[in-house]
Amino acid sequence: MTVFSPSTAKHGYHCGETLGVIVSLQPPGCTPRARKRQMEFYPHGVLATLGLATLTGTSVLAAYRSRDDPRSAAFVAGAYASTALLFHFLRKFERGEGDRGRTKVAVWLLTTLLTAMFACKVAPLMPLAVSFLVYLMAAGTVGAGFWALFLHQ
Structure with missing residues (x-):
């Protein structure tokens, strides 16, 4: 229809x-x-293009704001590159292009990397008990992603 x-x-x-x-x-x-x-x-949808433009714009602004702090600038660059690669591999996975198993591994590794990066950035700002919960939730997210991509039939 x-x-x-x-x-x-x-x-x-x-x-x-x-x-x-x-x-x-x-x-x-x-x-x-x-x-x-x-x-x-129009190889990409309008919303996907708008989303990528927003991600690029906010990443440029964040990199500009952290220009005096090399660690923060590296975090922004790493998060942007990982997210862009994740979008690429998700699109490849949805279209069924290439080796599906390797694409799944790439998607899982990139989501694990992003989850760990953001957990390590947020957890030190929290009290100890909440910091432990942030790491526990990140580990649960990574484990659930592994189960959903590789173990669940």
């Missing part, structure tokens, strides 16, 4: 955009070839 309303044709929306009621008709000109051309022209 395709979501389409009569107004989408005159406003220039593309195949498959969700802007109306669900009907079982294809919009005019929405052939498989047209959808493929559209995906080649």
